[in-house]
Amino acid sequence: MTDPVYVTDALIAEDIDAYLAGHEKKSLLRFITCGSVDDGKSTLIGRLLYDSKMIFEDQLAALEADSKRVGTQGQEIDFALLVDGLAAEREQGITIDVAYRFFTTEKRKFIVADTPGHEQYTRNMVTGASTADLAVILIDARKGVLTQTRRHSFLAHLIGIKHIVLAVNKMDLVGYDKTVFERILLSYRAFASEIGITNFTAIPISGFKGDNITALSDNMPWFNGPALIEHLENVEIGAAADEAKPFRLPVQWVNRPNLDFRGFSGQLASGKVRPGDAVRILPSGKTTTVDRIVTLDGDLGEAVAGQSVTLTLADEVDCSRGDVIAAADNPPEAADQFEATLVWMADEAMIPGRAYWLKLATQSVSATVQAPKYEINVNTLDHLAAKTLDLNGIGVVEISTDKPIVFEAYGDNRTLGGFILIDKLTNATVAAGMLHFSLRRAQNVHWQATDISREMRSDLKNQKPALLWFTGLSGSGKSTIANLVEKKLHRMNRHSFLLDGDNVRHGLNRDLGFTEADRIENIRRVGEVAKLMTDAGLIVITAFISPFRAEREMVRSMLPEGEFIEIFIDTPLAEAERRDVKGLYKKARAGQLKNFTGIDSPYEAPENPEIRIDTTAMTPEQAADVIIDRLLG
Amino acid sequence: MIDTLTHLDRLEAESIHIMREVMADAAKPVMLYSVGKDSAVMLHLARKAFYPSPPPFPLLHVDTTWKFKAMYELRDRMAAESGMELIVYQNPEAKERGINPFDHGPLHTDMWKTEGLKQALDLYGFDVAFGGARRDEEKSRAKERIFSFRTASYGWDPKKQRPELWNLYNARKAKGESIRVFPISNWTELDIWQYIARENIPIVPLYFAAPRPTVERDGLLLMVDDERFPLKDGEVPVERSVRFRTLGCYPLTGAVESEASTLSEVIQEMLLTTTSERQGRIIDKDGGDASMEKKKQEGYF
Ligand SMILES: Nc1nc2c(ncn2[C@@H]2O[C@H](COP(=O)(O)OP(=O)(O)OP(=O)(O)O)[C@@H](O)[C@H]2O)c(=O)[nH]1
Ligand SMILES: [Mg+2]
Numbered sequence: 001m002t003d004p005v006y007v008t009d010a011l012i013a014e015d016i017d018a019y020l021a022g023h024e025k026k027s028l029l030r031f032i033t034c035g036s037v038d039d040g041k042s043t044l045i046g047r048l049l050y051d052s053k054m055i056f057e058d059q060l061a062a063l064e065a066d067s068k069r070v071g072t073q074g075q076e077i078d079f080a081l082l083v084d085g086l087a088a089e090r091e092q093g094i095t096i097d098v099a100y101r102f103f104t105t106e107k108r109k110f111i112v113a114d115t116p117g118h119e120q121y122t123r124n125m126v127t128g129a130s131t132a133d134l135a136v137i138l139i140d141a142r143k144g145v146l147t148q149t150r151r152h153s154f155l156a157h158l159i160g161i162k163h164i165v166l167a168v169n170k171m172d173l174v175g176y177d178k179t180v181f182e183r184i185l186l187s188y189r190a191f192a193s194e195i196g197i198t199n200f201t202a203i204p205i206s207g208f209k210g211d212n213i214t215a216l217s218d219n220m221p222w223f224n225g226p227a228l229i230e231h232l233e234n235v236e237i238g239a240a241a242d243e244a245k246p247f248r249l250p251v252q253w254v255n256r257p258n259l260d261f262r263g264f265s266g267q268l269a270s271g272k273v274r275p276g277d278a279v280r281i282l283p284s285g286k287t288t289t290v291d292r293i294v295t296l297d298g299d300l301g302e303a304v305a306g307q308s309v310t311l312t313l314a315d316e317v318d319c320s321r322g323d324v325i326a327a328a329d330n331p332p333e334a335a336d337q338f339e340a341t342l343v344w345m346a347d348e349a350m351i352p353g354r355a356y357w358l359k360l361a362t363q364s365v366s367a368t369v370q371a372p373k374y375e376i377n378v379n380t381l382d383h384l385a386a387k388t389l390d391l392n393g394i395g396v397v398e399i400s401t402d403k404p405i406v407f408e409a410y411g412d413n414r415t416l417g418g419f420i421l422i423d424k425l426t427n428a429t430v431a432a433g434m435l436h437f438s439l440r441r442a443q444n445v446h447w448q449a450t451d452i453s454r455e456m457r458s459d460l461k462n463q464k465p466a467l468l469w470f471t472g473l474s475g476s477g478k479s480t481i482a483n484l485v486e487k488k489l490h491r492m493n494r495h496s497f498l499l500d501g502d503n504v505r506h507g508l509n510r511d512l513g514f515t516e517a518d519r520i521e522n523i524r525r526v527g528e529v530a531k532l533m534t535d536a537g538l539i540v541i542t543a544f545i546s547p548f549r550a551e552r553e554m555v556r557s558m559l560p561e562g563e564f565i566e567i568f569i570d571t572p573l574a575e576a577e578r579r580d581v582k583g584l585y586k587k588a589r590a591g592q593l594k595n596f597t598g599i600d601s602p603y604e605a606p607e608n609p610e611i612r613i614d615t616t617a618m619t620p621e622q623a624a625d626v627i628i629d630r631l632l633g
Numbered sequence: 634m635i636d637t638l639t640h641l642d643r644l645e646a647e648s649i650h651i652m653r654e655v656m657a658d659a660a661k662p663v664m665l666y667s668v669g670k671d672s673a674v675m676l677h678l679a680r681k682a683f684y685p686s687p688p689p690f691p692l693l694h695v696d697t698t699w700k701f702k703a704m705y706e707l708r709d710r711m712a713a714e715s716g717m718e719l720i721v722y723q724n725p726e727a728k729e730r731g732i733n734p735f736d737h738g739p740l741h742t743d744m745w746k747t748e749g750l751k752q753a754l755d756l757y758g759f760d761v762a763f764g765g766a767r768r769d770e771e772k773s774r775a776k777e778r779i780f781s782f783r784t785a786s787y788g789w790d791p792k793k794q795r796p797e798l799w800n801l802y803n804a805r806k807a808k809g810e811s812i813r814v815f816p817i818s819n820w821t822e823l824d825i826w827q828y829i830a831r832e833n834i835p836i837v838p839l840y841f842a843a844p845r846p847t848v849e850r851d852g853l854l855l856m857v858d859d860e861r862f863p864l865k866d867g868e869v870p871v872e873r874s875v876r877f878r879t880l881g882c883y884p885l886t887g888a889v890e891s892e893a894s895t896l897s898e899v900i901q902e903m904l905l906t907t908t909s910e911r912q913g914r915i916i917d918k919d920g921g922d923a924s925m926e927k928k929k930q931e932g933y934f
Contacts (some may be wrong), residue, residue, distance in 0.1 A: 016898070016901040019904075023827070024640070024641065026640065082772070085771075085773045085926070086776055087927075088792065097794055099772070099775040100768045100818070100819070102769045124794075252650070252653040252654060252657070253653045253657070255685070257685050265653055265682070267650040295681065296680060296684040304638065308645070308647075308649035308650050310684070419801070422803055427806055429796050432798045
């Protein structure tokens with residue numbers, strides 16, 4: 001059977017330049033295959049590659065040999081092996097991570113991402129979906145709509161994929177029965193409309209046998225089309241739609257080859273720009289005009305959404321990485337509190353109150369997430385109450401950032417509305433997020449300007465403010481040494497204040513318990529209070545176990561450089577437990593105290609504390625002297 | 634709506650975006666430069682990304698001393714033209730032991746390339762390295778992220794890749810860890826050729842057919858590029874019109890017989906051929922099925 005879709009060889013042989021000219025103008029469609037485990041996603045892609053002659057003879061010979069050795073189809077070709085490229089995938093016969101594959105037909109170029117069906121690897125499906133224009137959702141004709149079919153449909157829709165194809169696969173195994181197809185179509189339609197997918201194209205196929213892939217199959221005369229490839233070739237993608245939106249350019253890099261040139265490099269997220277256009281730099285709000293659009297091939301008269309360019313501006317305005325250059329009369333907002341949908345992608349659950357890095361376009365800020373407003377059950381679409389989000393959990397949350405970021409709703413602009421969260425300790429990408437709207441405009445909350453500055457306050461006290469942050473296990477000696485330090489400072493006429501863990505819990509933080517989330521909130525409040533006190537010019541001393549590195553770093557980042565002095569009271573667990581001044585270790589060992597640091601809750605020792613005190617090698621008195629020397633010396 | 638940008642325009646913009654993004658978090662980036670056509674495109678893109686500045690990182694050539702002469706010539710010319718520093722690294726131990734592809738088999742690649750690369754990265758303390766790999770080259774490459782995270786010993790763990798959403802890249806890492814960045818991941822072999830034609834990018838002449846002295850060994854046509862090539866008894870180099878689809882160490886790189894002497898003709902042959910680009914390379918074959926994945930886990934690019 002010669003296939004009209006791929007009869008290009010003749011043209012290539014006769015007039016290569018004509019072929020290439022045509023090829024260069026072909027549009028690109030990026031799509032994914034998704035659905036439940038074993039529904040045949042990889043097989044379908046293998047089939048598409050095979051049918052579009054993307055498989056060379058040497059690869060085909062290898063495929064035939066592999067199929068016999070590790071394939072799932074006996075002596076026949078297992079097309080999935082073309083795509084499942086990792087050793088672990090071939091051994092287990094499943095897909096673990098996304099594979100990106102490429103093929104071309106007469107009309108179009110395609111990049112297809114084959115995503116895993118396994119729930120455990122949902123994050124990899126989301127990775128593939130985030131850059132796709134279209135999703136082919138596969139269903140095994142024998143099994144019908146499954147949980148993963150729903151989850152993937154929901155995620156595809158959530159991430160904004162406009163075109164959905166429902167491919168009812170393995171029709172060969174149900175005798176190409178029309179009623180099976182129609183039954184599945186009906187039940188999928190009901191679910192789809194509930195999540196807001198109003199439009200999709202359903203095609204009965206067999207990826208394995210090749211039915212309704214490149215051409216309509218004689219095995220299903222009851223189906224009028226289109227065949228899968230025909231549909232993929234003709235679906236409208238509107239790659240240029242972003243050009244009609246207002247101009248936005250997130251600045252990636254400031255280009256300064258010499259003193260006479262200052263350019264701002266970035267990729268246009270939307271709109272168009274020309275020299276002479278009035279622009280506004282955000283979040284500062286300064287306005288200026290575009291002077292030149294500089295490229296290696298000469299200056300451009302216009303740049304459009306998607307292009308990577310370097311702009312120079314008419315005035316010397318402040319502008320650096322993370323800023324957004326936008327149309328002056330139609331700029332985006334800046335805010336520091338948002339509602340967003342989060343897809344949690346890490347094995348460790350989300351910790352409300354903990355600070356994560358948030359990356360949105362070229363902006364990186366510190367952000368905390370509140371406990372979810374609700375979690376979405378992808379099966380029932382119910383909104384569930386939730387304290388956190390676990391791996392693959394999807395929920396709606398409120399997020400606050402430590403400084404305003406420039407944004408748009410994800411639905412309006414993916415580049416300025418999509419973000420990731422990064423764990424500050426492991427550097428892992430833990431969540432993907434889509435912004436809905438800001439909860440209040442950051443512009444409306446002004447800092448109250450005061451006439452007396454923090455420098456003036458501390459000058460009056462004849463000292464430099466500082467925060468001496470003691471950290472260490474329970475019973476390590478924090479309070480004892482902190483107390484001695486304050487006594488010595490007092491004798492030296494220094495103005496200080498000691499914030500002690502136990503004391504604060506009787507007042508300011510008496511509503512907090514000892515769960516991980518509460519401990520984080522405890523430290524956050526103490527940090528804020530300590531910061532106000534340093535603003536007042538005081539030397540603040542705190543004595544809290546403060547077991548988590550991320551929270552200590554959070555407090556460090558609240559203060560001016562150099563004012564946070566981390567003091568690690570380094571007493572080994574065995575020694576602290578032997579001393580057991582308050583009898584707490586005994587209780588914890590007996591199971592009467594939960595979440596006790598060192599016993600059933602971790603202590604993350606500082607990696608680079610400003611001061612480390614080894615209590616097994618010096619007395620509290622000596623320790624206090626070391627600290628004072630370091631502070632005033 | 635008519636597309637203002639062609640597919641090649643979009644690929645170019647994406648690659649430039651990736652390169653600039655690296656500059657945000659990298660302490661000491663470097664561009665791996667192997668002198669092949671993919672490296673040529675990558676270097677060209679880097680020049681575009683940072684113009685009018687020169688690219689803010691050096692080029693690193695992990696040399697085996699066994700590359701084609703024509704490659705060394707183009708390498709030195711391109712480094713000079715781009716205004717970038719060129720670092721050539723040769724594993725001193727491999728040099729001392731005289732490791733070569735004729736006598737040492739897989740050890741040659743292992744020591745010169747894999748070990749050499751690790752040594753060079755360690756020596757200079759590079760934390761981000763650009764590489765010119767493409768996803769359409771090989772099935773484990775098709776699985777790799779654009780920002781590919783490596784452990785302190787440069788290992789790749791395919792089961793622990795970071796999710797990579799939209800065009801947002803997480804380039805954060807701890808001390809000692811490093812990242813490989815593949816800015817041309819989404820380009821196909823045909824895209825590379827069309828772009829070379831469109832942008833007039835200089836490439837090694839070996840990609841075009843010309844009469845060259847060759848011998849046939851184990852089904853591969855090898856070019857006798859210099860006097861170090863040990864001819865077997867009775868073996869006489871034969872002049873054949875050949876060209877190369879990929880370039881590496883000359884004793885390990887198979888030529889194809891061809892008359893294609895222009896870009897259009899080369900592309901035409903490529904489109905009509907029935908074998909894959911990497912077929913002429915020995916590296917993918919030793920070690921069987923998962924050999925590239927295994928090499929990558931060990932730190933190969
Ligand atoms: N008879 C028949 N078998 C099929 C068809 N499509 C796939 N299969 C078989 O179904 C099994 C699973 O196929 P895969 O392509 O690996 O499934 P997948 O959806 O990619 O699975 P994961 O990626 O692990 O979620 C394999 O044994 C395939 O050969 C089909 O249309 N007909
Ligand atoms: Mg699969």
